[in-house]
Amino acid sequence: MPEQQRPDDADLLDRLRAGDEAAFVALVRSLDGRLRALARTFTSSPALAEDIVQETWLAVVRGLRGFQGRSSLRTWIFGILVRRARTLAAREARRAAREEAPSGEPGEDIAGEWVPGAGRVGLWEGRPAPWGAVDPAALVQSREALHVIANVLEAMPESQRRVLILRDMEDVPPEDICNILEVSGTNLRVLLHRARARVRRALDAYLRDGEVPSSRGAPKPLPAAEENA
């Protein structure tokens, strides 16, 4: 069942429809960054990603009055973005063909990781060991650890990054993600698991060996970071 409209959504919608600019600005600020991150999973062109997000906001503005609240406001907006992205990015045929493979990208290193529905791949041959004295909660306080995560996110297959953004970073319900991305529940589980396993593995390497994985292409500084300014 899709996510029901949240009570705070109803209030927010009333304000947005009434022309409450402050409410709209707050909505844009809260979602725009993630929308851009999601748009970039559909295109390698930063300019096209910007266009996708811009068109999404225009469609949101035009659709606010007609939005019926069958899903949450956020889910609706992410859905608009994915549809726009698919349309606008369709020209990038070669790239699109590559990312349409829903799972099991060739050469993906999943040794030692479990794959849902496919049994284990050497389950616990390399047993996960605790991260020593590192308090897992302290990870989120560490800018370097966040850098590790940002880099591994940048380097992972688009299909995995997409579900990670929607599920783990934006907390969109799994059923809604299946609808938005047109993937099965099983496929979503596989993609999510692989994505999370990649992040865990990168953090594991970093915490044990100090290894900071580099992202694909040009190194990307953390957004809004004071460093690398």
Place this chain on the structure above:
Amino acid sequence: MNCYEAVDLMGDALDGRLPEGARAGFEVHMAECGPCATYLAQIRAAREALMRLPVEPLPRERLEAIVEAYRRELGARGL
């Protein structure tokens, strides 16, 4: 419950959606199996860190363009 089954349920556990019939077995396994408990804790920590990942700031001119579209469409009152 063995490790295969436990790992199979970890995504549900992270989402707080463990099937009712599997919850007790899962919790017992986590209490007894160090590697599985470690793996789950690390995946959970990674997920929490993901949620804290900062996003790129929105350039002022882009925000203004979006807000201008909103004003036109919704007849919004000015600030």
